[in-house]
């Protein structure tokens with residue numbers, strides 16, 4: 001199949017309190033607000049090539065409102081659309097929105113709202129943010145915890161292998177790895193990619209019956225030191241680490257996870273390998289192999305299995321989306337009685 005998708009362009013995430021979420025991303029995480037309209041706030045990292053990579057939109061619950069992928073060409077957008085419709089899914093064409101042109105929007109077979117787009121407005125920094133380096137979209141942020149650019153999105157589905165099959169066969173994602181539980185042959189995780197990154201789309205098993213959920217969104221910093229400094233800055237300013245900093249076995253990225261005010265999980269990565277192998281055969285990992293924790297010396301907190309929106313009756317903390325649970329999720333140490 002000709003290469004159809006180039007990279008993850010932007011994510012739209014719903015928040016019950018758009019202002020609180022946007023304030024967090026700007027003041028604590030070092031992103032920059034570039035636009036707002038219709039209650040939506042558009043945010044960019046200093047190194048995003050597109051105008052923005054994150055849109056916070058109003059919603060009753062934390063959720064993935066849409067993930068937007070840029071195609072490799074205008075022709076690829078048409079081919080991708082034909083392939084989606086041939087698989088039995090019908091989407092709609094949109095004339096575009098802020099920062100992008102004509103786009104095909106559809107809901108994937110496991111309930112995830114998608115947008116495919118070729119026409120992207122090239123970002124041109126205003127004079128005060130212009131870099132002295134020709135290839136930088138804008139100058140490096142002065143913020144101590146600022147991510148460079150959007151990295152990936154990890155969604156949840158009731159059928160991890162089915163999800164990987166559809167996205168690879170229909171849109172040409174390479175499937176890079178699976179994780180099966182040690183105890184029983186249940187596939188709980190997979191990573192897929194459109195390019196040389198080990199993944200730009202992840203998928204975790206969803207044990208709820210609520211389709212289209214998201215587990216986390218992820219950004220990138222250049223070095224492990226940048227990542228550790230971000231953990232330090234967030235800790236000092238009231239945002240606990242849910243998991244990490246550590247290294248994933250799969251992909252070998254440095255990682256940390258924390259929650260934004262809506263309780264949505266945000267990951268930060270650096271490092272990892274590149275993989276250009278066109279006929280890569282995905283291996284099955286087990287948690288005991290270090291799939292999640294390269295050093296095999298700590299278990300993933302159970303709270304990490306929580307996806308969004310909350311699925312009543314299936315939450316990691318089994319308390320629903322109460323204020324108490326949100327507080328517990330935002331402070332995992334208190335949740336585990338270690339505070």
Ligand SMILES: [Fe+2]
Nearest residue numbers: 154202218267
């Ligand atoms: Fe991730």
